[in-house]
Amino acid sequence: MAAIKFTGKEIYSRVLQAVPGVSENYVLNLINEALIDMGTHQQKVENAKTDLKHNQLWYALDDDEANVTINKIFRCVIQNSDGEHIMIPRLTPGQIKQFYDETSADTKTNTAWTEV
Amino acid sequence: MAAIDSPYKDPSKTFVWWIEGDRIAIATSEGDINTTETSEGKLKPVQLGSGNTVTGGLIISYNAEPDKLTAIDATTAIDIENTLQPALIDFVKYKALIDAASRENNPGIAQIRMAAAQQALASYREAVRKFGMKKNDKTGGTRAIVPPNLI
Numbered sequence: 001m002a003a004i005k006f007t008g009k010e011i012y013s014r015v016l017q018a019v020p021g022v023s024e025n026y027v028l029n030l031i032n033e034a035l036i037d038m039g040t041h042q043q044k045v046e047n048a049k050t051d052l053k054h055n056q057l058w059y060a061l062d063d064d065e066a067n068v069t070i071n072k073i074f075r076c077v078i079q080n081s082d083g084e085h086i087m088i089p090r091l092t093p094g095q096i097k098q099f100y101d102e103t104s105a106d107t108k109t110n111t112a113w114t115e116v
Numbered sequence: 117m118a119a120i121d122s123p124y125k126d127p128s129k130t131f132v133w134w135i136e137g138d139r140i141a142i143a144t145s146e147g148d149i150n151t152t153e154t155s156e157g158k159l160k161p162v163q164l165g166s167g168n169t170v171t172g173g174l175i176i177s178y179n180a181e182p183d184k185l186t187a188i189d190a191t192t193a194i195d196i197e198n199t200l201q202p203a204l205i206d207f208v209k210y211k212a213l214i215d216a217a218s219r220e221n222n223p224g225i226a227q228i229r230m231a232a233a234q235q236a237l238a239s240y241r242e243a244v245r246k247f248g249m250k251k252n253d254k255t256g257g258t259r260a261i262v263p264p265n266l267i
Contacts, residue, residue, distance in 0.1 A: 006201045008188035014205050018232065019212045024188045027208060031185050034207040035196060039181035043197040046180040052173030057161040062138035073135060075177035078127035085175055089262040091132035116175065
């Protein structure tokens, strides 16, 4: 049995009851504004993978990344020699002695994430 | 560029990650790139051999943002947990009523709309509070800690 879910049309009709005459495009923008606000609440967990590349320190996460809309990362795993994915710890405060290659820090070069 | 098998037996002992702005860093103490500061045992970018990659070697788990609604139609459901959808309606009504009140010439009607907007806002806040989750920021939060290598 399918869960009860509202469509954009149903929300639009509800808003028309409160404010007659508003346009669909206006309500569409308000719905997306609401989604941004509600997206800050933990309600949707996803996983994404990318290739581990030689000498690349940084992998881009910005909102322009295709396929993924990352709000907050809570786990990171690396494939081992048996093909298993092993969780790795988070380093704080994120300072290492030398950044050997900073060229990968240019987040204009998007990282090809794929949802899994 | 060649795809290779992962050379790492147990990445949990030699890899770390952290977030800086809108990017994630993956560093390892394995492999040697023959400089004083990046020898075996020091954290540095992954060393796989020039041009090599491990396909799908990095997986992240994350709290995702809802997908953008691109059109109002009768088939596309809102990409948000359905227990939060009534709250979303309250949020939209709140914003629409506030805007409508500011456009209204009749002060009486404007006041009624403002009151209705406040009601919708209160309802939204209550629904979000009942959902029981704190808001995230993108970089904060508890974490499993590994101390930096100061040697």
